[in-house]
Amino acid sequence: MHRFANPNRFLALARRVLPWSAGIAGATLAVGLVWGLVFAPADYQQGDTVRIMYVHVPAAWMALFAYTFIAAASAVALIWKHPLADLAAKAASPIGMSFTLIALVSGALWGKPMWGAWWVWDARLTSVLVLFFLYLGHIVLFDAFEDPARGAKSAAVLALVGVVNVPIIKFSVDWWNTLHQPASVVRLDGPAIHLSMLVPLLLVAVGFTAYFVSVLLLRIRSELLARKIRALQMMRAAG
């Protein structure tokens, strides 16, 4: 792990991984989204409205995955003081926030025809909204201090404090009486969804994950380059 604390070694790794992850993202998203949005079977109850699922569910999975990633990176940053862990958490946060926003908006678009309401205050929706605010706070904390290292440590503590929300979101449909449907894929009894719908769903999920990895690498790379530029500017100012 500490091998990649050297920024140049990390950049070399990123240069090798990025084309693959971007390619996988492009391919799986193209296939998965077209398959799900056009060719997959309509639901017997919901008809064609069920196709929002192929965007909504993977986005929600990514929102949780990104936050867990941020919490793990924050723990690594606080415990082992790995120099790139803070950077990874900072880079991942806006991506996670965007996926949360996509999940919330696509959910609202799905809820209006299905439930008759754009928004209900049930346990799942409320806890995902809290997740959105946690992301927002995390992003703002990084820039709130004059010393960027201070902001990074503060944000790391916040990320760890908020990680309790992730199991609450996952199990909210089991613990409370919610309008949001219970788990259909990640359950102890195995997926309760037919293969013809499960496969495009998983393809889009893989695509979103590969997209996350690609954008994360790009953001970390640009942050490292920005730091290099800042260091060079300071050296030039010092004469």
Added chain:
Amino acid sequence: MSRFLAILWRDLRLAGRWGSDTVMVVVFFVLAVVLFPFGVGPEAQVLARIAAGVIWVTALLAAMLSLERLFLVDYEDGGLDLLASAPVSLELVVLAKCLAHWLTTGLPLILVSPLLAVLLNLEAEGYAVLLAAMLAGTPTLTLIGAIGAALALGARRGGALLSLLVLPLYIPVLIFGVAAVDASVAGLSAHPHLMFLGAFFLGALALSPWAAAAGLRQALE
């Protein structure tokens, strides 16, 4: 124990010297609650329906307004550096400061809330549970707020940042606090909701000194 009491007594004396902090929090609480009948109309049934929620939300906001002074004054004049290098654990310092903060902010809010409940026409069955729920909930607000105050210490626009950090974490306390009062008004038992509030308090009591001390340490380095 004596060190805990020493820090507690120091904070209480300081709060007593600048009594304006407590007064400001209570005045904000009262004013904000009083705004609602002007906003939603004076119809008694409407006010009774929203009374529990309005009182809890404004109590949350009032508690949040006073959080900045938990560590900021000591941070700025160097007292926090001394406390951190003193032979007492930073977690104990956080606990003592939280207790002082609750005694000077949370307790006045609790004492004023029945008066405001009268203004909002809360049904008679709700008063005792309102007091019990606020007694169980306001310490949690201080403890969770201490984490936010430590993380935002010395930040630009710390007050607004603090609200962004702390309000999402306040939501569970709010939900169960209002549910307790609404349950007793409806004739149901408020016991499970009060149990949840107690659980949040115990959890915050155990975990937040640790998180807040971590935040303070990296603010001081």
